[in-house]
Amino acid sequence: MSENWLGRTLELEIGPVAHGGHCVSRVDGRVVFVRHGLPGERVRAEVTEDKGGAFCRADAVEVLAASAHRVTPPCPLAAPGGCGGCDWQHADPGYQRELKAAVVAEQLQRLAGLSREVVVEPLDGGPLGWRTRVRLVAGRDGRAGLRAHHSHRVIPLDDCPITVPGALAQPLSRRWKPGTELEVTSDGDSRVHVRELSTVHGRTRGRQLSGGEAVQHAADRDWRLDAHGFWQGHPLAADTFARLVAKWAEVPQGGVAWDLYAGVGLFASVLAEQAGPEGLVYAVESSRRAVSDGERNLADLPQVRWRAGRVEHVLADAPKPVDVVVLDPPRKGAGRAVADAVAEGEPDRIVYVACDPAALARDVAYFAEHGYSLTELRAFDAFPMTHHVECVALLQ
Incomplete structure (x- = not known):
């Protein structure tokens, strides 16, 4: 079994992007999956998970040589030890799409044996303010937030820049019983629907706090549906x-x-x-x-x-x-x-x-x-x- 590297700081060069929101590096024969870095960068990375196998996970905590595509994340919580909701806020939007295209092409090659050039197309509206569906959880202090990456730890939010503006105002304005989960949906008419989830004897139950039936618009139709059922x-x-x-x-x-x-x-x-x-x-x-x-x-x-x-x-x-x-x-x-x-x-x-x-x-x-x-x-x-x-x- 390999020596446990949990908590160890490694100086490494980051390699290609991998599926899952991280890049690949190698140190002493082991694969290190690094978050918050970009291909070609030289970083110091702190090991955050090591189960003793052929790989471990790490966060880039200091950038020694930055990529030309690195930008300041619009959300201060998109950082090592912060919210796990975003993976690429530290990359400019065009480069994010290049990284995703590389992942799609690599998966097709590796799993289907197909060599294909892939282009990821943007949707109108820009990289912020698009997210219409969010699942929050209340931390020990009762504040609602999102979990850290690969963790049950709750990162409390004041707002979320990728979410539709105003959608989280209601659930973030009050305290909740620790562990409470909240489903928030902003529909096609900009109405916000909030449902509180609780688990009793292993069964999850929902209590609608606002709204319930969403209106969506697509394919030349107006749709009425469960606000928390599947929709893009x-x-x-x-x-x-x-x-x-x-x-x-x-x-x-x-x-x-x-x-x-x-x-x-x-x-x-x-x-x-x-x-x-x-x-x-x-x-x-x-x-x-x-x-x-x-x-x-x-x-x-x-x-x-x-x-x-x-x-x-x-x-x-x-x-x-x-x-x-x-x-x-x-x-x-x-x-x-x-x-x-x-x-x-x-x-x-x-x-x-x-x-x-x-x-x-x-x-x-x-x-x-x-x-x-x-x-x-x-x-x-x-x-x-x-x-x-x-x-x-x-x-x-």
């Missing part, structure tokens, strides 16, 4: 992705499409418009509240047939053959079983919306086993200042 966190993301899905899906009139992990039916709505009244869109979603909201929002599109259940459990009964499949899985991806089931439907086109590049690359490799090739890929900086990136892929 960036105000422009839902409409941007819906329009791209419509462009790539090309469902024929009278055709059949599957919308998997459908949420409230954002993509089902554009697929149904393409398929027309004689077509069919099979929308699968595990959240029964989302299905109920989806049925209500798309009541004018009877060609959308809803199914509540886990995707991997219900595809055996899905209408086949299918012309187009759209899937927007959670961060862990769809997985081999879902990829196999999708391939059994023999779609001409698969449009995959992904919030994790590693999961996307693994699933692209699974689809390749069934003869599907990645023909188009666009990546979007839908989460500026963080390491997260959204990709939309077309497989044929």
Whole structure:
């Protein structure tokens, strides 16, 4: 077992970016994942985690030779030992997108064997004031905040510069019972919804403090849905992705499409418009509240047939053959079983919306086993200042 380096300060040169909001360095044969540094920099880094394996984690606490892309973070809490909500505030926005592009390309190469140039596109509005959904927790002093990176320690907030202005005013203005969790959503009409979460006998319960039903606007529709159910966190993301899905899906009139992990039916709505009244869109979603909201929002599109259940459990009964499949899985991806089931439907086109590049690359490799090739890929900086990136892929 390696000597434990926890608390040790290392002088090192930072190497390439890695998935997860850090860069890679090597010291005495060990990999060191360094946060708050940039490729090519020389830093002093303090080891923050060492479990005795081939790698450890560290924070760059002093920059000895800075990158030309380094900037002063707009939030003083985006620093070693501070808030874990942002990863790249110390890099200029253009370089942040270059780092994310490098991560997507590396994951595709490593996990899917594909060499592809990737460009991460910005969404309008800039890198601050975009975040519409925040989950806060109250610390020991009752102040609400966010957790430190890889820690349960709560960093109290006065505000958050990446969050929609004013959205946190209510929950940050008072004290809470320590450990209380709060879900905050700012909707498309700038209404703020706050829900308090509590855990009793292992079960989490929510108590709505303000709002409850959100209004969102995307794909030429007004949506009414559970304020704390799934919706994109960036105000422009839902409409941007819906329009791209419509462009790539090309469902024929009278055709059949599957919308998997459908949420409230954002993509089902554009697929149904393409398929027309004689077509069919099979929308699968595990959240029964989302299905109920989806049925209500798309009541004018009877060609959308809803199914509540886990995707991997219900595809055996899905209408086949299918012309187009759209899937927007959670961060862990769809997985081999879902990829196999999708391939059994023999779609001409698969449009995959992904919030994790590693999961996307693994699933692209699974689809390749069934003869599907990645023909188009666009990546979007839908989460500026963080390491997260959204990709939309077309497989044929």
